[in-house]
Amino acid sequence: xxxxxxxxxxxxxxxxxxxxxxxxxxxxxxxxxxxxxxxxxxxxxxxxxxxxxxxxxxxxxxxxxxxxxxxxxxxxxxxxxxxxxxxxxxxxxxxxxxxxxxxxxxxxxxxxxx
Amino acid sequence: xxxxxxxxxxxxxxxxxxxxxxxxxxxxxxxxxxxxxxxxxxxxxxxxxxxxxxxxxxxxxxxxxxxxxxxxxxxxxxxxxxxxxxxxxxxxxxxxxxxxxxxxxxxxx
Numbered sequence: 001x002x003x004x005x006x007x008x009x010x011x012x013x014x015x016x017x018x019x020x021x022x023x024x025x026x027x028x029x030x031x032x033x034x035x036x037x038x039x040x041x042x043x044x045x046x047x048x049x050x051x052x053x054x055x056x057x058x059x060x061x062x063x064x065x066x067x068x069x070x071x072x073x074x075x076x077x078x079x080x081x082x083x084x085x086x087x088x089x090x091x092x093x094x095x096x097x098x099x100x101x102x103x104x105x106x107x108x109x110x111x112x113x114x
Numbered sequence: 115x116x117x118x119x120x121x122x123x124x125x126x127x128x129x130x131x132x133x134x135x136x137x138x139x140x141x142x143x144x145x146x147x148x149x150x151x152x153x154x155x156x157x158x159x160x161x162x163x164x165x166x167x168x169x170x171x172x173x174x175x176x177x178x179x180x181x182x183x184x185x186x187x188x189x190x191x192x193x194x195x196x197x198x199x200x201x202x203x204x205x206x207x208x209x210x211x212x213x214x215x216x217x218x219x220x221x222x223x
Binding site: 004040041042043044059090092101102103105106107108 | 115120123146148150155156157158159160163203213214215216
């Protein structure tokens, strides 16, 4: 039982390049989330999914796209990376949506955009 | 939407002393208040949580108190140890959860 895994762990991009971050969970959770973490700003929700084939916008969705083609995977895409997207990205999953259910976090992906 | 404020942003305590972190929230509909601990280079991990029908919850050296009327909740760590050094986040859960900005706790030996 690996929990929540993220690939890659580190990535450096040039402005304008694209990339996809992969999140996988083996706990059969319905709900999955992508957060970004910046110094002094805590965790901010980018997008989330309430089940296979669904996605929804969070607090800071601009510049990102997501897909949930399989229940266990949640992909975060950057179509044209900008320096403002330099951050640590965390994926999480939970059994239910908010209201009383623990979120399980992955180890994070550190992205630098130059 | 929900707005969670967390104080202080940094906290340095002597080993063996207590540490207290406070959070306030804005949405009276929130009824689940988890606390997460994030160690260096890792993702956050739940350490304790409280629901709105309970005023206090304790788990060994960690306790959380909730005042729904005032919309604030606090994390108390007693007899701090070096392994308590980490970043702590509070959250107030409505949909996907709104997190505080975090508190960096340093326990001095």
